[in-house]
Amino acid sequence: MKNVQYKHTEIAVKKKLGQNFLTDRNITRKIVASSGAGPLDNILEIGPGFGALTREIIELCPVFTVVEKDPKLAEFIRTEYPQLTLIEGDFLDIDLVALATKKPLRVLGNIPYSITTPILFRLLENRRSLVSATLMMQHEVAMRIAAMPNTKEYGILAVQLQAFCDINYLFKVGRKVFRPQPGVDSAVILITPKKEDPIEDADGFRRFVRIAFHQRRKTLLNNLKESYNLDTVESDTLKLRAEALSIENFFQLFRQLKPPQ
Numbered sequence: 307m308k309n310v311q312y313k314h315t316e317i318a319v320k321k322k323l324g325q326n327f328l329t330d331r332n333i334t335r336k337i338v339a340s341s342g343a344g345p346l347d348n349i350l351e352i353g354p355g356f357g358a359l360t361r362e363i364i365e366l367c368p369v370f371t372v373v374e375k376d377p378k379l380a381e382f383i384r385t386e387y388p389q390l391t392l393i394e395g396d397f398l399d400i401d402l403v404a405l406a407t408k409k410p411l412r413v414l415g416n417i418p419y420s421i422t423t424p425i426l427f428r429l430l431e432n433r434r435s436l437v438s439a440t441l442m443m444q445h446e447v448a449m450r451i452a453a454m455p456n457t458k459e460y461g462i463l464a465v466q467l468q469a470f471c472d473i474n475y476l477f478k479v480g481r482k483v484f485r486p487q488p489g490v491d492s493a494v495i496l497i498t499p500k501k502e503d504p505i506e507d508a509d510g511f512r513r514f515v516r517i518a519f520h521q522r523r524k525t526l527l528n529n530l531k532e533s534y535n536l537d538t539v540e541s542d543t544l545k546l547r548a549e550a551l552s553i554e555n556f557f558q559l560f561r562q563l564k565p566p567q
């Protein structure tokens with residue numbers, strides 16, 4: 307196992323915790339600047355690590371919250387940045403609604419790649435408690451989030467997120483600026499929940515999107531017919547594959563469905 311040292315702290319890097327630390331100050335500045343964070347924001351940083359982003363955020367907003375799972379890194383943050391509110395634990399376990407009682411959260415983070423999807427879905431579920439999320443993730447996942455119809459990247463992740471949030475692919479970050487160096491490049495994405503949900507039944511929509519993409523090569527008709535009564539649906543659409551539908555097409559189709567039997 308590799309060790310990484312910064313100031314007074316040395317840790318054995320834990321792959322499971324997605325520990326790839328940013329070393330380029332231009333990049334950390336760029337990420338924080340592009341988040342739109344300001345002094346009055348209620349900021350939550352996921353996985354501060356050795357504080358690469360943390361110290362840039364502090365320049366804009368002196369008091370905020372960080373959540374760090376690694377006890378040694380939590381201790382590092384506690385010592386280096388005593389003015390911050392530190393939650394030592396798992397981001398996936400924290401109550402975002404409770405953190406957002408006074409003001410919705412602006413989330414930032416170079417997030418652990420192993421749990422990117424669970425983090426994204428958790429943010430999506432809690433979108434009413436968010437102003438925005440600026441996240442660095444594996445480039446390949448960023449492409450799947452920002453994907454357009456009729457591409458191989460376009461799938462459940464793109465449709466779920468783009469249905470309820472505006473997605474901005476900000477920029478790519480090469481693997482060379484991390485320590486230890488990961489095997490893949492990264493990218494930064496800005497996720498901004500839409501002011502109002504375009505669909506009332508978000509849970510029903512989520513299930514519908516999952517079923518529509520169940521077997522990508524099959525038509526919508528074949529994927530949907532087991533789970534929905536399709537009598538009321540315009541039949542030309544059903545001859546298409548899910549990947550051909552825009553987000554707006556997904557909304558239209560969902561609205562045409564009769565409730566599941």
Ligand code: SAH
Nearest residue numbers: 326327328353354355358375396397416418
């Ligand atoms: N922000 C730092 C570190 C990024 S590496 C930088 O850019 O250099 C990812 C960080 O997330 C690590 O500090 C890791 O310990 C932490 N982490 C991993 N899983 C986590 C989880 N479930 N909840 C909170 N933090 C987590």
